[in-house]
């Protein structure tokens with residue numbers, strides 16, 4: 001990073017409970033390198049998309065209680081990944097802050113709008129058939145985005161405008177978030193010295 005006051009925007013987080021053990025590292029100024037092992041191949045595929053298209057490097061290893069179901073693993077990874085992003089953002093100085101993307105996948109179109117505001121919020125207008133993809137109940141994906149928006153301090157509005165294929169709808173949510181994050185976490189070269197808020201801070205509930 002050329003801008004002097006912006007330190008390396010990296011973080012590492014370890015979190016262990018009776019349900020999950022997670023080790024996650026992120027680099028906001030990466031190139032989309034990733035190594036993701038959640039024990040859930042479809043979820044690995046989604047998180048790889050998130051890294052690849054946001055250019056955020058993500059190393060994430062999780063040992064979760066998958067003998068119960070995928071719920072704790074998916075939800076806790078959302079929290080840990082969001083917290084790692086929050087830590088790496090630091091005081092959020094110089095970031096572009098806002099972004100949105102429309103993400104088509106064949107028959108499906110999803111829109112994601114984000115504000116890296118410090119104010120967690122999720123709008124989830126995504127209607128998924130009540131089914132499972134490779135042992136992951138589709139209803140748990142909302143909890144992933146809910147956890148991530150809470151711990152990262154991001155206002156996140158996710159809407160699937162149309163689509164039929166469940167895999168496409170879920171994947172379009174991850175890719176749409178990725179494209180939005182790629183832009184919003186960037187340092188704005190025209191405003192790199194400032195926190196982009198009239199309040200002067202973008203962390204905590206402000």
Ligand SMILES: [Mn+2]
Nearest residue numbers: 045167168171
């Ligand atoms: Mn896919």
